[in-house]
Each structure stands twice: as C-alpha cells, then as structure tokens.
Amino acid sequence: MLHEEVVGRVRAMLLDGEIPPGARIPERDLCEKLQISRTPLREALKVLAAEGLVQLLPNRGSRAARLTDKDMRDLFEVCQGLEALAGELACERITDAEISDVADAHAAMVRHYGDRDLLQYYRCNRFIHEAIIAAAGNPVLSGLYESVTARIRRARYVTPMTPRRWALAVQEHEAILNALQRRDGVGLSHILRAHLRHKREEVMQAGFAETAPLEQARAS
Numbered sequence: 143m144l145h146e147e148v149v150g151r152v153r154a155m156l157l158d159g160e161i162p163p164g165a166r167i168p169e170r171d172l173c174e175k176l177q178i179s180r181t182p183l184r185e186a187l188k189v190l191a192a193e194g195l196v197q198l199l200p201n202r203g204s205r206a207a208r209l210t211d212k213d214m215r216d217l218f219e220v221c222q223g224l225e226a227l228a229g230e231l232a233c234e235r236i237t238d239a240e241i242s243d244v245a246d247a248h249a250a251m252v253r254h255y256g257d258r259d260l261l262q263y264y265r266c267n268r269f270i271h272e273a274i275i276a277a278a279g280n281p282v283l284s285g286l287y288e289s290v291t292a293r294i295r296r297a298r299y300v301t302p303m304t305p306r307r308w309a310l311a312v313q314e315h316e317a318i319l320n321a322l323q324r325r326d327g328v329g330l331s332h333i334l335r336a337h338l339r340h341k342r343e344e345v346m347q348a349g350f351a352e353t354a355p356l357e358q359a360r361a362s
Contacts, residue, residue: 149185151176156195156206156293163208167196194293209293211346217294218342224287225271225338226331231278233327241323244273248319255312263301270315274322274334298341301312301348 154173161168173183187204190196197207209217225249251266275287291298303311314337321330 145182145185148176148178148182149189151184153190153195161206163206167204167206169203193289204252214294214297214345215342217290218338220290222335222338224283224290225334226273228278228283229330229334230327231280232274233322233330235328236277236322240273240277244270244322245319246287248315249330251315253311255308268299297345301345303344307344
C-alpha cells in the first residue's frame with residue numbers, strides 16, 4: 143500500500159470517528175487491517191500529527207487529537223478568512239458551468255432540507271463550500287483550506303441544528319448562491335464570513351470540544 147493510501151485510510155478513520163478523539167491509536171490492529179508494517183504506519187501518523195489529527199506521545203505511541211474550545215475558535219477564524227478570500231476570487235474566475243453545478247447542489251440541498259434529511263443536506267452543503275474553494279483557482283488557498291477543515295470537518299458538518307438555525311442556514315446559502323451568480327465578490331465574502339461565524343457559534347454551543355468529545359454527537 144502506497145504512503146498516500148495509508149495516510150488517507152487512517153485520516154478517514156479519524157474523521158469518521160472510527161478512532162474517537164482522545165483514544166489511543168491501535169497500531170497493531172491497524173497494521174493487520176491495512177496489511178502493512180509498523181514503519182509505514184508510523185510515517186503516516188507523523189503526517190497526520192502535522193495536520194493536527196494525531197498527538198504523538200514520546201515512547202508511548204500516539205492518540206487521536208482532541209480539540210479544545212480555543213482550538214475550535216482559532217480554526218474557525220482561519221476558515222472564515224479562507225472562505226471569504228475564496229469567495230472574492232471565485233467570483234472573478236468561476237465558469238458558468240461551475241455556477242450551474244453549485245446551483246444544482248443548492249437545489250438538492252433545499253430538497254433535503256424539506257425532507258429533514260440532515261445527512262444528505264450536509265453532503266450538498268459541503269460540496270457547495272468546496273466548489274467555491276476550487277473555483278478560486280488558487281492551489282495554496284486550497285491546500286490551507288483542506289488542512290484546516292480536516293481538523294474541524296466532523297464538528298462543522300455533523301453538528302445538530304435547531305429548526306431556527308437550520309432555516310437561517312438555508313437562507314444564508316440562498317444569499318451565497320445569489321452573490322455567486324451575480325459575481326459579487328465583496329458581497330459573497332461578507333456573507334461567507336457571517337455564515338462561518340454563525341456555524342462556529344453553533345458548534346461551540348453543541349460542545350464539540352475537549353469538554354464534550356466529538357463522538358458524543360455521532361448520533362445526531
């Protein structure tokens with residue numbers, strides 16, 4: 143198995159909660175499951191530690207990282223800035239076909255909202271945000287965004303929402319699509335900043351931090 147594959151498989155286990163935040167990394171079990179030796183696994187864990195997903199413990203193995211309230215606030219602040227910049231750049235560079243794809247995803251997301259299908263709603267939601275990042279056409283920005291969102295993805299996209307907050311989120315996405323279609327970079331930047339700020343508040347209220355491990359929200 144290639145190095146990138148090992149990193150990807152273990153990263154997915156961490157983000158999906160298969161290895162819960164704060165839990166020890168079961169190196170022996172992972173080696174058997176992935177059919178690799180300890181050396182490539184430990185190299186992969188170093189990469190994931192650099193991403194903030196794993197905490198390396200000197201001479202004691204490693205554990206899945208757990209985010210504190212401050213970690214969450216700091217990450218969301220950076221995410222706000224990155225998405226705001228991406229919104230400005232996307233409005234300059236996005237193609238009509240890409241706008242159409244976002245509009246289709248938005249329509250599907252609204253249908254899932256009507257059906258109260260939160261899982262499918264979040265999948266469309268994530269596609270829209272990542273499409274705007276991609277449309278910005280800046281690989282450096284995309285790399286930074288992936289690094290930051292990897293650490294907060296489960297909190298960002300699995301947080302249970304009140305009916306009022308869910309309705310507000312849909313309204314904000316309507317505004318996002320409208321600004322993108324008008325190629326209003328300044329407007330889209332402001333909307334995305336506010337949208338991410340509201341999401342941060344929602345996540346913090348849900349207790350997705352060290353005092354309330356992420357795995358507690360898996361049923362949401």
